[in-house]
Amino acid sequence: MRLEDVTAKALELGFVACGVAPVEELPEADRCLGKWLAEGNQAGMAYLERNREKRRNPALLVEGARSVVVTLTNYYAPLADGAADVPVVARYAYGKDYHGVIKGRLFQLFSFLQESVGKSLQGRVFVDSAPVFEHEWARRAGLGWIGRNTLLIHPRWGSFCFIGVIISDFEPETYSSPYTESRCGTCHRCVDACPTGALRPYSVDANRCISYNTIERKDAIPGKLKEKLGNRFFGCDACQDVCPWNVKAIPHRDEAFRLNEWLPRMSREDWLQLDEDTFRERFADSPLLRPGLKHLKEVLSPDDITSSL
Ligand code: SF4
Numbered sequence: 364m365r366l367e368d369v370t371a372k373a374l375e376l377g378f379v380a381c382g383v384a385p386v387e388e389l390p391e392a393d394r395c396l397g398k399w400l401a402e403g404n405q406a407g408m409a410y411l412e413r414n415r416e417k418r419r420n421p422a423l424l425v426e427g428a429r430s431v432v433v434t435l436t437n438y439y440a441p442l443a444d445g446a447a448d449v450p451v452v453a454r455y456a457y458g459k460d461y462h463g464v465i466k467g468r469l470f471q472l473f474s475f476l477q478e479s480v481g482k483s484l485q486g487r488v489f490v491d492s493a494p495v496f497e498h499e500w501a502r503r504a505g506l507g508w509i510g511r512n513t514l515l516i517h518p519r520w521g522s523f524c525f526i527g528v529i530i531s532d533f534e535p536e537t538y539s540s541p542y543t544e545s546r547c548g549t550c551h552r553c554v555d556a557c558p559t560g561a562l563r564p565y566s567v568d569a570n571r572c573i574s575y576n577t578i579e580r581k582d583a584i585p586g587k588l589k590e591k592l593g594n595r596f597f598g599c600d601a602c603q604d605v606c607p608w609n610v611k612a613i614p615h616r617d618e619a620f621r622l623n624e625w626l627p628r629m630s631r632e633d634w635l636q637l638d639e640d641t642f643r644e645r646f647a648d649s650p651l652l653r654p655g656l657k658h659l660k661e662v663l664s665p666d667d668i669t670s671s672l
């Protein structure tokens with residue numbers, strides 16, 4: 364099957380870019396991960412320490428795997444226009460939770476591959492849900508380079524993209540050419556813009572990262588870090604907002620990620636007063652449901668937390 368037919372179908376399904384890389388082991392990516400873990404950058408995300416072999420070798424995730432199909436979905440949207448006392452969430456959480464949305468589209472793409480080759484394929488789809496080096500596979504599938512902000516940057520679509528992956532025994536006639544150049548040049552804007560000093564070139568210290576602290580952290584956010592959140596309470600886009608490759612980002616027209624009407628309307632006080640039923644009604648299908656209302660209120664609460672960073 365021709366590579367162009369795979370990418371054409373991916374675009375028809377709503378992805379903005381797609382490429383296919385051959386399965387190989389990733390010893391260099393694994394070595395970098397090992398160093399990052401040894402430095403303690405994972406904070407409370409112990410799951411990143413597990414399944415190292417599977418992350419290094421996709422053939423251990425899917426027996427007989429031959430290829431990694433990688434898709435990008437644009438979620439860029441202009442900043443939600445709220446009043447000064449409206450706390451903000453990262454753009455990826457403006458609409459529905461992306462995991463289910465993207466998985467549904469990946470399953471459709473996988474069905475198309477099976478129909479096209481006329482046989483049943485062995486494969487699995489992944490969206491941020493398994494030990495997979497998504498950024499490196501996207502680079503190998505020709506979709507961009509890994510920037511100093513550690514994210515995949517597509518030369519047209521920038522970095523506000525969800526990455527979806529199909530690992531399977533599908534084999535196209537030809538594979539995509541990997542992206543071999545970095546187009547960050549001498550730019551350092553993302554590192555300079557990080558409000559907490561979490562970002563070093565090509566490495567994020569999750570202990571200080573606002574995204575980890577506001578979404579995944581189970582215990583209280585250290586006081587000195589909480590002071591630096593500004594009006595953020597779920598994620599952080601600072602190291603993407605300043606990237607010159609996002610300046611010309613094109614707003615998506617994806618209904619699934621349309622801005623939840625309540626986000627620009629609710630002040631900090633509204634959030635703190637919100638009850639569970641109303642929260643579930645207003646934010647059904649939203650990524651905000653994952654950490655839950657209690658967690659969100661803790662992040663938003665002005666209470667004094669004394670532990671230091
Ligand atoms: S998400 Fe925010 S806190 Fe985390 S590395 Fe990027 S700029 Fe820094």
Ligand code: SF4
Binds near residue numbers: 510512516550
């Ligand atoms: S802000 Fe500059 S250094 Fe950072 S990812 Fe973008 S281009 Fe690269």
